């Protein structure tokens with residue numbers, strides 16, 4: 209039995225492979241990771257656990273040859289993408305090709321190979337603007353940007369392959385992921401605040417900081433990926449968040465509190481908002497919870513772990529990480 213992870217050199221891919229390798233439940237699987245290294249760096253491979261059960265290779269999800277990686281595969285974690293609003297805005301045509309056509313190519317070959325589970329990471333961006341409403345899975349999709357629109361398109365493709373081919377697609381709509389592990393994404397609010405605090409710089413909030421989001425720790429994200437491999441989840445879509453909505457200001461205040469305990473005294477600077485309208489985002493994860501999932505990290509615990517992890521990385525002075533900071 210094999211698991212295919214596309215986008216294996218990316219942020220989530222590296223975490224997922226490391227976790228699968230350490231999990232008894234997946235002990236009988238060989239893991240095949242592919243990436244085209246467009247975003248994920250080849251060096252990230254070095255951060256993936258060395259294990260004879262894992263192979264990590266160059267592979268492009270847009271190539272027909274991707275079918276060769278699907279031989280004997282039971283579970284596909286399809287993480288390869290041009291990820292994020294900014295990248296999709298900057299390179300819309302390439303993003304469309306990779307995110308939508310690449311997903312279609314993979315779905316087609318996965319269906320032909322009779323893959324059992326096809327896990328697709330969507331995003332809360334498919335909902336668009338939700339003011340003072342709790343986002344539940346059955347809200348109409350109303351993406352505000354190209355990234356959200358491409359996620360919505362891929363969701364529709366996943367549904368179509370479930371309905372017409374019986375492919376076991378499962379859609380997970382993730383919220384704001386934070387945390388380090390194989391490596392951190394520095395541009396997200398939490399890691400950016402921590403990096404600034406550790407550099408003795410004030411944290412910067414664009415706007416009032418009252419805009420709310422559901423922030424989920426990467427370890428919880430990885431648990432969801434493993435947890436969701438269930439027959440009753442096939443053909444379904446799940447909101448995948450922590451279930452706790454916090455304002456950006458609240459996140460910054462937690463970072464300041466942890467920094468203070470470590471003897472670092474910095475403040476918050478408020479700057480002009482980046483978006484024309486500040487969004488409030490309530491996220492209902494009761495459908496995921498009804499299957500038995502509970503997140504392990506509340507905001508404070510997740511931020512404290514991330515703070516300690518980043519401190520370690522910065523103290524060790526890992527060259528690549530420092531450059532990204």
Ligand SMILES: NC(=O)c1ccc[n+]([C@@H]2O[C@H](COP(=O)([O-])OP(=O)(O)OC[C@H]3O[C@@H](n4cnc5c(N)ncnc54)[C@H](O)[C@@H]3O)[C@@H](O)[C@H]2O)c1
Pocket residue numbers: 214215216217218219220221242243244245246247248249267268269270286287288289290291292306310329330331332382383384385386
């Ligand atoms: N990180 C988040 O906060 C978040 C939130 C919601 C959803 N997601 C989704 O989860 C998935 C993984 O996100 P991530 O944060 O790990 O992104 P990432 O950019 O770190 O990783 C994506 C990987 O895909 C690879 N890739 C790009 N084009 C490819 C192609 N044609 N063939 C093979 N590999 C290719 C890149 O090189 C990169 O390593 C994405 O679909 C993303 O949209 C992420």
